[in-house]
Amino acid sequence: MQLSCDDKDKIGFVKLVGYKMPDTTYSWLNESMNLIECRDKCxxxxxCMAYTNSDIRNGGSGCAIWYGDLIDIRLISATGQNATGQDVYIRMPAEQVNHEEVKHKRKMKVIVILVVSMAIAVVFGILLRPYCICKRTTFRAEKMKTNEMIDQHIEGQSEDLELPFFSLATIIDATNNFSSNNKLGEGGFGPVYKGTLTNxxxxxxxxxxxxxxQGLSEFKNEVILIAKLQHRNLVRLLGYCIEGEEKMLIYEYMxxxxxxxxxxxxxxxxxxxxxxxxxxxxxxxxxxxYLHEDSSLRIIHRDLKASNILxxxxxxxxxxxxxxxxIFGGDQTEGNTNRVVGTYGYMAPxxxxxxxxxxxxDVFSFGILLLEILSGKKN
Known part of the structure; x- marks a missing residue:
């Protein structure tokens, strides 16, 4: 490689690590010089095509310089006997040296970013852990409190209603662990499964x-309300189950x-x-x-539609x-709500x-349902 000597700024050296030194036929040696003085001389x-320390012991000392072609220089294997490679500085054009330095700097930058990111993640994780533990504890406490309130409310009602409680184990056994083969459908409340009890x-x-x-308030509403209703044209509630995070209503199968x-x-x-x-x-x-006039409570269904008729x-x-x-009071004829629920198409304007x-x-919804039964067409 032909290098210009006119401008020293266009010359540089690339450090090669772990190499066997070139043949010493065209070399020069000075044991009193340090590595910086050796570089300047080269x-x-x-x-001069390369330089290095002539003695690599104790951090390196002396100066060895090679002129002309570098003969028999090669990378020494990291394994095996005499794996004693040395650092050698090869003369190169400055732009190539800069390219190598840029690559090295980029590599170091990536390493630094990875180390810093991992450190931040570890610190963040340590700081976040108490917060997560606190939130999880609060969430569990709230769920337990909610379950206890629902259970107490239902138990208070069930003294008069004689509403049976089903264990979770009984329901799992009846539905074959909520098998997809037993799934009857799914609504806003959640899925409905067919089950068979031991009898x-x-x-x-x-x-x-x-x-x-939304289903939690619906659950409380339905279990307390429908248990009080008894009519051959209303689906019959057989019991309920509250255990852990599970909340279920058990109905007669249609x-x-x-x-x-x-x-x-x-x-x-x-x-x-x-x-x-x-x-x-x-x-x-x-x-x-019966819901509007004949039951002990005046009930407005608010979601009368074909899929809710079993x-x-x-x-x-x-x-x-x-x-x-x-539920309406005895003298109450209408109510108002900010939360409109039900199914569009069946709702009164x-x-x-x-x-x-x-x-x-409900009468409006019944009229729409009547038209659907007669025509066989959805509203």
């Missing part, structure tokens, strides 16, 4: 979704699923003759009349899903727009 001589009685298990914040399963399917709709459709309409009307083995209709229902609900809201 830089001032256009024929061969079939049940429907409504499981509160853990991610459903083998023919829901009304929408039939009326909106062209093939299955043929099962429903006009007399059967008339009986279903009358059954829904009787159940609704059919038993004889195709008798039963109104279900009382999670959205509201005054309820959907202004949050006003009354028995008329």
């Amino acid at each position: 830089l001032n001589n256009c024929s 061969e009685k079939e049940i429907a298990v409504k499981r509160l979704s853990r991610s459903s914040g 083998p023919n699923r829901s009304l929408d399963f039939f009326i909106f399917d062209q093939r299955r709709a043929n099962v429903l003759g006009w007399s059967m459709r008339f009986n279903i309409i009358c059954g829904i009307a009787r159940g609704l009349l 059919l038993d083995s004889k195709m008798n209709p039963k109104i279900s899903d009382f999670g959205m229902a509201r 005054e309820y959907a727009i202004d949050g006003l609900f009354s028995v008329k809201s």
